[in-house]
Amino acid sequence: MAVTSAPEKSATPIIVPGQLALRTIHGRNGKFNVGKLECQLGKFTIKDAELEQYPEGKYQGEFVLRYIFLKGYPISDGSMRFEMRANLDGMTLFGIDKLSKAEAHSFAPQEVDPLDEEQGPPPAATPVKASKASRSAKSAPVQASADPLIDTTPFGVDAPPPATAAAPGSTEDGDAALFGLLWPLGESVKLDSTIDRRALRAQIARLDELGYALDFKTQEWSRRAELQPA
Secondary structure, three states: OOEEOOOEOOOOOEEEEEEEEEEEEEEOOEEEEEEEEEEOOEEEEEOOHHHHHOOOEEEEEEEEEEEEEEEEEEOOOOOEEEEEEEEEEEEEEEEEEOOOHHHHHOOOOOOOOHHHHHHOOOOOOOOOOOOHHHHHOOOOOOOOOOOOOOOOOOOOOOOOOOOOOOOOOOHHHHHHHHHHHHOOOOOEEOOOOOOOHHHHHHHHHHHHHOOEEEEOOOOEEEEHHHOOOO
8 A cells, every 4th residue: 555645735836947867667557757856855756647748868957846745655575665756837848868877777677657556556366276287287488577567678678569459440530539629630739648647648659650759848749740950
């Protein structure tokens, strides 16, 4: 069970300059992002839905802090991990650099997907008694990690996207249902990060398939052919 202290919110937003390191983790629900913000107030882990859109990297910018709180949650070895969290009310990003190997490895290998945190832990699986045939069969090859929360993808290597079932109906009908009021898409698209996180991830993946790319400074998606060289 996760443990969360009461969030602290100031009467006025706190705007601080800082550096946000963003790491893309490959979990059982697909890719998700975890941020670590370093600023004059300290170091904070950030898992806001807004970060789902951004590519992995190290960003310089100004950040509007909404909440600061202590978060605790269990990990696979049965112990508890505690970390200082922050929620953002907004941010202005100025530039991006690649994460070094040391910075990438500073993230915990068992980072919990915020989607799982929002939905709560899945129900425990009921063990099934093995049949005689299964007892005599050879054991399956051991995977790199049996824990779906552990990202075993080497740094700098993209994992294959999770398989998705084909939806009935035309692709256009599916896109219209996925994007809702944003459909039909224009030359630029600004996503609403307050919607369901799973739907937001599906929108991000579909925009990439349709040839859009995110401009992190304007926080809008534009067709790649329309993007100006830096």
